[in-house]
Amino acid sequence: MAILGNIIKGVINLKDKFSSEIIHTEAQEKVLKELLEKAKDTQFGKFYNFNDILNSDNISSTYSKMIPYFDYNKINKEWWYKLHDGEENITWPGNPSYFALSSGTTGKSSKRIPVTDDMIDAIRQSGIKQVFSLSNFNLPADFFEKEIMMLGSSIDLKERNNHLEGEISGISASNIPFWFKGYYKPGEEIAKIDDWDERVNHIAKNAKNWYIGALSGIPAWIELMLQKVIEHHNLENIHEIWPNLQVYTSGGVAFGPYEKSFNSLMGKPVTVIDTYLASEGYIATQVRPETDAMQLNTDSGIYFEFVPFNPDYINEEGSLKNEAPSLGLKDVELNQDYILIISTVSGAWRYLIGDTIEFTDVEKAEIKITGRTKFFLNTVGSQLSVNKMDDAMKHLEEKFKTKIPEYTICAKRLEDGEFYHCWYLGSEIKNSNEEEIANELDSFLKEANKNYKVARSKALKGVKVSVISPDKFYNWSERNKKKGGQVKMERVMKEDKFIDWENFVNKS
Template sequence: MAIIGSLIKGAVHLKDTLTTEVDHIEAQQRELEKLLVKAKDTKFGKTFKFDEILKSSDLQKAFAEQVPYFDYHQIYEQWWSQLLEGEEHVTWPGIPDYYALSSGTTGKTSKRIPVTQDMIESIRSAGIKQVEALANFDLPASFYEKEIMMLGSSTDLKEKDDHLEGEISGISASNIPFWFEGYYKPGKEIAQIDNWDDRVKRIAQKAKDWDIGALSGIPSWMELMIQEVIDYHGVKTIHDIWPNLQVYTSGGVAFEPYEKSFNSLLAHPITVIDTYLASEGFLAYQQRPETNAMKLITDNGIYFEFVPFKPEYINSDGSLKQEAPSLDLSQVEEGQDYVLLISTVSGAWRYLIGDTIEFTNKERAEIKITGRTKFFLNVVGSQLSVNKMNTALRELEKQFDIKIPEFTLAATRIDGEFYHHWYLGTETDVAYKKLASALDESLQNANKNYKVARSKALKGVKVTTISPQLFAEWSGAQKKKGGQVKMERVMSEEKFKDWESFIKKQLNPSLG
């Protein structure tokens, strides 16, 4: 009998029973007030008159009217750059101890996002909430005695001036509580290896020494790690190495596109729990098994706003137009796409995180990530969101019995006419033209704007299939393997030319 596991499971269930459900709308009002009170004497707070906003009878409305929207480049150039020059009390009291490096899905230059001690506590608190939510899932007591593989970026943070730098997963792992260290794998020594390939190789070598019950990390990199372990030991599935694996905690991107290829690496299904940990904070987690939607954490140092996701509110670079209206949690509707804004205990204010979300249950504050503002393909009026692209590809998987975990596309011109050129990461013998026709038909049936575009300026669809592994190689060449790195789904024409050149060289090294 799993005595220790039974005790832990009992404690988790007891804590969950004693925890009362949050009134999310009231919680958000309180969080905004706390943020404004703490930051009112910073340079940012004085500039935007936080003390006056705090006197308003409608705090949320006054805040929205007084403070503009910021994307990363705007807030960095105007405010966060001062922190790196040694200034204090800029957008949050004091100076940050950490900076989360994030190249995200665009460009080779890393973003530097402040991570304060208040944010470290917020992330730790969110992690505890997620563990408490395990009480809602039907997991045996023995699960609570197993080890957890957290596959993030290196925990070997770089010291620079008066702070440490690294990706948020590395910062979080370097701050795990002492009592958790016995459960945490791959352990400090391996986690500090900076090179992704070397780190995964060491994980594969040590894999049989561990009794892994849960995995945590971004799906694309998790698949590659699992495949490496399977290949190294010459087995058929990861359950041949980790027979007690029962849970996978996905994070940062939707799991659905990877579901079919991920499950092919398993001997039997496992429980998949979605989380939403970004470089800017731990925003949401899946609280219950009846849905794969995630609950926004509304009482933990982050204030959320929502802008209706419409082409007229979005600039060509994916940023927001200042005249775009914003809504608070009380004003949103279910089933609509929104651009997500956050204000946080790290000094991000009305910050465009870059994701679009949809509410599936407003009362529970449950959401799904539907895409990225920069991955909205609206050339010639096609109005394709990542969510619509993913839905079409899932239909393709069913129709042709294939797996398509990765893809990217661009609107390209051939003899002056626009085509959508898709690169699909899949191993298949199905003809390109057959896939293109099915994909085109699916999108037209599901999206009236796309159908109109196809009858006018959008002349057709092209499909090229390549190995899913090449997407990881591209990410490695552009930025860095592993960690928080995500594949860009929609590329500009210029970036797409670089992509095609890279793929040609990978398929035919003599061209390089």
């Protein structure tokens, strides 16, 4: 009998029973006020008169009028650079203990995003919320006695100018509570290995010694780790070595494109729980099994705003135009794409995180990620978002009985001077007819998106498809020093980056 598991499950159920339902709009008003109060004496708070905002009749409205939008480049150029010069109290009191390194999807050099002690506490609180929400998933008591494999970047953080640097997954894993360390795998010694392939080799060698009940990490890298374990032990599926594996906590990117390839590694179904941990904070987590949408963490150090997604609001380099209107949680609607804006306990203010979302339940503050602002393809008016592209990949998987975990696209002008959508699909389609796939893809998108259909009748000449091994996508990430980390593969590339990509594919 799982005595400890029953105790833990009982505590979780009891906590859930006596917890009051969060009123998300009220929680957000409280968070904004707390953020402004704590940061009012910082350089940023004085410059933008936080005291005046706090004394106004409508704090949220005044806040959105008085503070401009920031993306990383703007806030780093104007404010965060001072932190690296040793100044304190810039956009948040004191100095951050950590900087999260994030090259995102297109950046050539790492961004350094402040991670304060207050943010570590906020991430921990959101993590506890996720644990307590497990009571909704009807998991057996013995699950709570099993170990959790957390596969992220190295926890061997680098010291620099009196702070530590690493990817957010490594920073988070290095701050797990002491009571959790007995459940945490692969353990600190292996997790400190910087080279991802070497770390995965150690995981494969030790896999038979662990009783894994849950996995957590980016889908692409979790899959490669599972493949390595299966190959090392000559298994049919991962459940042959980890028979108690029941939960996978996905994060970083939409799980949908990876679902088919992930399930092929399983011996039996597992519960998939989506999470949304970014370098800037723990944004949202799935809290109930009836939906794969995630609930915004509205009471844990992040204030959210939402800009209706409209290409006219976005500058060419991806930043927001100042005149773009923002909405609070109380004013959003269903079935509308929004650009996500956050203000945080790490001193990010009206910060463009780069993701687009839509609400599936406003009262419950539940969302789905629909894409990236930089992954929105609007060349010649096609207006394709990543969720439409993901839907197209699922259609092709069903049509051609295959798996397509990775893809990228570019609107490219070819030799005839006309624009084409050039797709690369990561798949093992046998004897693939790329022209047939292109026609099927084109037909699906015409039906799914009226703007695309109009573009195809005018300036968008055609569709071209190249089918390549998924390994080429992973090798591309490795070449860009992003293997195993918080990587978001470029779903949409600009022409200059696409030239580099095609050269890489043809050479490798």
